[in-house]
Amino acid sequence: MSNTSAAPGTAKISTFVLLIVLIVLALSIAALGLAVNAFLAEEGTLAAYLLAIGAIAMTLSVYVLLQSRRHVANIKIANPAMMTTIECRKCGVKNVREFQRGDYVFKELEPCQKCPDTKLMITTIYKEIKEKEKPSQF
Numbered sequence: 001m002s003n004t005s006a007a008p009g010t011a012k013i014s015t016f017v018l019l020i021v022l023i024v025l026a027l028s029i030a031a032l033g034l035a036v037n038a039f040l041a042e043e044g045t046l047a048a049y050l051l052a053i054g055a056i057a058m059t060l061s062v063y064v065l066l067q068s069r070r071h072v073a074n075i076k077i078a079n080p081a082m083m084t085t086i087e088c089r090k091c092g093v094k095n096v097r098e099f100q101r102g103d104y105v106f107k108e109l110e111p112c113q114k115c116p117d118t119k120l121m122i123t124t125i126y127k128e129i130k131e132k133e134k135p136s137q138f
């Protein structure tokens with residue numbers, strides 16, 4: 001994987017999950033093949049069992065595959081919010097709000113509520129990286 005922006009652990013885990021999914025998928029295909037064989041050999045009960053095992057395994061692996069894909073997509077979609085820190089140079093009051101169009105560092109805004117002769121100023125603009133809750137599985 002060439003995606004360097006992902007956390008080092010993430011790529012490893014998804015590769016591991018992918019490997020398991022591929023193994024389970026291969027086993028389910030084998031089970032379905034055996035089910036066909038059993039059906040042709042008129043082993044109806046065995047065929048039904050193998051068919052059920054194959055179907056469950058395949059559903060499970062496809063489900064896990066979709067889940068892990070969606071997880072990766074979530075990480076990509078979740079853009080860190082841009083935040084703007086506004087400060088009063090006189091009394092030091094600090095406010096943080098979401099970035100608004102036209103914000104830039106050292107931009108002067110409305111006067112401070114406490115000190116009407118001093119204007120509030122944007123001191124920092126930063127990206128807020130929200131900590132996502134860690135996946136409970138794997």
Ligand SMILES: [Zn+2]
Binds near residue numbers: 089092093115118
């Ligand atoms: Zn002030």
